[in-house]
Amino acid sequence: MFNFSQYFSNYEQCYQVITWLTCIGLLIVSFEYLAIHKEFKPDGVYSWKVFRSRHNFINNRLFHRLDFLFGYTAFIVCQLLIIGCCIILPFAQDHLLKAILIAIICLISLMISFRNIVGADGSDQLFSIILLTLFISYLINDPFIYRIGLIFISGQVVLSYVVAGIAKGISQKWRGGQAIIMIMNTKTYGHEKIATMLSASSRAFNIFLCWNIIVVECLFFAVIFLPCPWFIPFLIWGFLFHLYNAVIMGLNNFFWAFLAAYPSIFYLNHLITG
Amino acid sequence: MNYIFIAVIAFYGIWFLGTICHQFDYKWVAGIRKFDYFRILPRWTFFAPNPGTTDYHLLYRHMDKNDQVSDFKEIPLHDRHASSFIWNASKRSKKVLFDLVQEMNRICNREDVNEAAVKLSFSYICILNFLTKIPKAQDTKSIQFAIVASSGFIEYGEPTLTFCSDFHHV
Structure with missing residues (x-):
């Protein structure tokens, strides 16, 4: 059986896998944006003509000069650039070339985050975290910086689970077992068959499902301390959790963003447990 | 170091x-x-x-030059395909509309809400801008939108009207 723990004990291999998964995730994001390109025209839902009115810099001269960077044509060019960079990046050998390609992707991603004042989600932010870290690491190209980068990414991911767990733990709806059924009942993120099945199930089963998420998310920090193979169930749980969110709730980008960050957890665990 | x-x-x-x-x-x-x-x-x-437990629906209708008003039509914000776990492009535009509709709902539920503030809000203008490109009959004079809240697949109560805009010339 493939030994993940041993494989990801090497930071270079971690970076390689993170880069591959990030590129796959970003390619999907970019192609999705291109598929709805019309929405970025002045009368679209992502209209810069309207979005710019919300920025604090609306009267800033520099902001006016940079206005062309956020329009429809520039947006298409930016997405094509991301696609090009994401295709080349996994095969690039030279660290400086990698740093340049990531700098382009990173700059555009940050520009999009700045532009899209509504409609962004946590997966975009996790991709930004990963990209900035990859850029710093490849630019400086030092083993110490590579390691620090992996520790930072894993810290952010562990924090994300623990915060989500605590936030659920203080919620009466989550503790009382109503939260999942309520979310599954919405047409926005839910699923009719699952909502019907959960509403027909016992209260104890719904409480178990909610507490399962609360407990695992709250204890997720243990992945960095538990010796191999005891931390693996947490990562399998996380993988299945994001797969469920992608398949049932349509949150496909979260799956790639979190999966891309998982090698850093393996690495930090190896660093701590030896 | x-x-x-x-x-x-x-x-x-x-x-x-x-x-x-x-x-x-x-x-x-x-x-x-x-x-x-x-x-x-x-x-x-x-x-x-x-957790979000309410579905918000964005509806719109037209008024023609003879002041005849059409039925409300819904902008689909919730439909997903089986392949959405790999490819979910429409999620992006729906997420923007969903966020805007939620923001409108928040503004309307404020204690200090006033009509002028609602009409000048970013979300109101954004939704209106989006609706101007919706295909419409040639004699369309103006457009109106409404936001309705419902409980989801299993309905626990009647859908409620959260907000209804004025008619705006297009």
Whole structure:
């Protein structure tokens, strides 16, 4: 059986896998944006003509000069650039070339985050975290910086689970077992068959499902301390959790963003447990 | 350890501490958020503490030159395909509309709400701008939109009208 723990004990291999998964995730994001390109025209839902009115810099001269960077044509060019960079990046050998390609992707991603004042989600932010870290690491190209980068990414991911767990733990709806059924009942993120099945199930089963998420998310920090193979169930749980969110709730980008960050957890665990 | 290493460690450390602070609802955190132009400080409280349990529906109707008003039509914000776990392009535009509709709902539920503030709000203008491109009959004079809240697949009550705009010339 493939030994993940041993494989990801090497930071270079971690970076390689993170880069591959990030590129796959970003390619999907970019192609999705291109598929709805019309929405970025002045009368679209992502209209810069309207979005710019919300920025604090609306009267800033520099902001006016940079206005062309956020329009429809520039947006298409930016997405094509991301696609090009994401295709080349996994095969690039030279660290400086990698740093340049990531700098382009990173700059555009940050520009999009700045532009899209509504409609962004946590997966975009996790991709930004990963990209900035990859850029710093490849630019400086030092083993110490590579390691620090992996520790930072894993810290952010562990924090994300623990915060989500605590936030659920203080919620009466989550503790009382109503939260999942309520979310599954919405047409926005839910699923009719699952909502019907959960509403027909016992209260104890719904409480178990909610507490399962609360407990695992709250204890997720243990992945960095538990010796191999005891931390693996947490990562399998996380993988299945994001797969469920992608398949049932349509949150496909979260799956790639979190999966891309998982090698850093393996690495930090190896660093701590030896 | 040279200065670059120290600078990188400090950068990651400040970013991580900023992310921790960003999980709280204190006033000074909202102050920091104002300066997070690139949204690099995530908020990780997915579906908690209060998960969204309401579906919001965006409806619109037209008025023609003879002042005849059409039936309301719904902009689909909720439909998903089986392949959406791999490819979910429409999610992006729906998410924007969903966020705008939720924001409109928040504005309307404020105690100090007034009509002028609602009509001049970013979300109102954004939704109206989007609706102007909806295919319409040639004799369309104006357009109106409404936001309706419902409980989802299993209905626990009647859908409620949250907001109804004026008619706007198109």
